[in-house]
Amino acid sequence: MELEAIIGRLRGRGYKVTPQRLMVLKALAAERHQSLEELRGRCSGVGLATLYRTLDLLTGIGAVRRLELGDGPRYELAGDHHHHLICESCGEISEFEECPLDGAGLGRIGGFSPRAHSLEVYGRCAGCR
Amino acid sequence: MELEAIIGRLRGRGYKVTPQRLMVLKALAAERHQSLEELRGRCSGVGLATLYRTLDLLTGIGAVRRLELGDGPRYELAGDHHHHLICESCGEISEFEECPLDGAGLGRIGGFSPRAHSLEVYGRCAGCR
DNA sequence: ATGTAGTTGAAAAATTTTTTCAATTAGGAG
DNA sequence: CTCCTAATTGAAAAAATTTTTCAACTACAT
Numbered sequence: 001m002e003l004e005a006i007i008g009r010l011r012g013r014g015y016k017v018t019p020q021r022l023m024v025l026k027a028l029a030a031e032r033h034q035s036l037e038e039l040r041g042r043c044s045g046v047g048l049a050t051l052y053r054t055l056d057l058l059t060g061i062g063a064v065r066r067l068e069l070g071d072g073p074r075y076e077l078a079g080d081h082h083h084h085l086i087c088e089s090c091g092e093i094s095e096f097e098e099c100p101l102d103g104a105g106l107g108r109i110g111g112f113s114p115r116a117h118s119l120e121v122y123g124r125c126a127g128c129r
Numbered sequence: 130m131e132l133e134a135i136i137g138r139l140r141g142r143g144y145k146v147t148p149q150r151l152m153v154l155k156a157l158a159a160e161r162h163q164s165l166e167e168l169r170g171r172c173s174g175v176g177l178a179t180l181y182r183t184l185d186l187l188t189g190i191g192a193v194r195r196l197e198l199g200d201g202p203r204y205e206l207a208g209d210h211h212h213h214l215i216c217e218s219c220g221e222i223s224e225f226e227e228c229p230l231d232g233a234g235l236g237r238i239g240g241f242s243p244r245a246h247s248l249e250v251y252g253r254c255a256g257c258r
Numbered sequence: 259a260t261g262t263a264g265t266t267g268a269a270a271a272a273t274t275t276t277t278t279c280a281a282t283t284a285g286g287a288g
Numbered sequence: 289c290t291c292c293t294a295a296t297t298g299a300a301a302a303a304a305t306t307t308t309t310c311a312a313c314t315a316c317a318t
Contacts, residue, residue: 011285014294014295015295015296016283016284016285016294016295016296017284017285018283018284018295018296018297020296020297021296036274046297046298047297047298047299048275048298048299049275049276049277049297049298049299049300050296050297050298052274052275052276053276053296053297068197072274085238085239085241085243087241088244094239094241096238096239096241100229100230100235101229101230106229106250109214109225109250110214110223110225110255111254111255111256111258112214112216112223112225112250112252112253112254112255113252113253113258114214114250114251114252115217115251115252115253116250116251116252117248117249117250117251118248118249118251119246119247119248119249120246120247121235121238121241121243121245121246122243122244122245122246122247123241123242123243123244123245124241124242124244125240125241126239126240126241127240129240129242140316143263143264144264144265145263145264145265145314145315145316146315146316147264147265147266147314147315149265149266150265165305175266175267176266176267176268177267177268177306178266178267178268178269178306178307178308179265179266179267181305181306181307182265182266182307201305
């Protein structure tokens with residue numbers, strides 16, 4: 001399970017597995033690309049500072065991705081590779097899994113060696129056309 | 130010239146071309162992906178609020194892109210299509226023009242019709258390998 | 259030259275994020 | 289199971305960032 005792996009990674013690095021951290025992880029597992037406020041809602045009892053600290057920690061160990069999709073940061077579990085579609089009309093955010101870079105891939109670019117990438121696509125969702 | 134086009138667009142939409150706006154535009158033309166502080170440095174005499182307002186305005190009319198590359202927002206003229214390489218070791222930001230999506234292109238994705246996209250590549254720069 | 263809507267700077271307000279610090283707790287050692 | 293200790297937490301304060309307010313100013317159409 002996804003969460004188990006993250007918990008293992010926390011323990012492996014000497015971090016404690018606290019109820020607060022578990023709560024944040026479960027909140028993240030419940031839905032993708034959530035804003036801080038949404039996470040707050042799902043993590044009642046977890047202090048604001050702890051929420052920030054936990055997201056920092058999880059981002060640091062690669063368990064969480066911090067997104068900037070247009071209005072304020074969002075967070076999601078970093079588990080699977082996918083990209084975001086942002087509707088410029090209604091603001092809806094959706095995902096797609098078929099990475100357009102899969103085929104072409106990213107070889108060395110100049111002297112730069114890629115490790116990861118993020119791709120955001122802006123346009124209009126089905127509903128808004 | 131790039132700036133002329135933007136100035137035209139401002140006028141066309143009923144915005145005034147003020148010395149402050151020109152100063153911000155020239156600052157943006159001087160270098161890519163600048164932080165607010167860098168822009169501040171190049172725009173002496175321009176009030177902070179005006180700088181924010183101007184960047185907002187220019188972003189609104191599509192003349193400027195606001196970037197989120199890792200630590201704090203950055204801004205650049207939206208003129209040409211390019212993407213960013215972010216070195217995870219030293220933080221250096223560089224660009225590349227050859228868009229990997231050029232060939233494959235982005236057709237309709239599900240019901241979503243793409244208008245633009247942004248791609249950021251994280252890895253290690255030549256110097257850090 | 260004039261009038262006016264748009265613009266500006268400075269300060270205040272609002273928002274967001276980080277830090278501080280005393281109290282609490284997870285988890286290893288015995 | 290109990291103890292111990294370093295890690296963690298919450299609340300409040302502080303810091304950083306962004307937006308708003310408002311009176312004075314100015315670009316530019318007429």
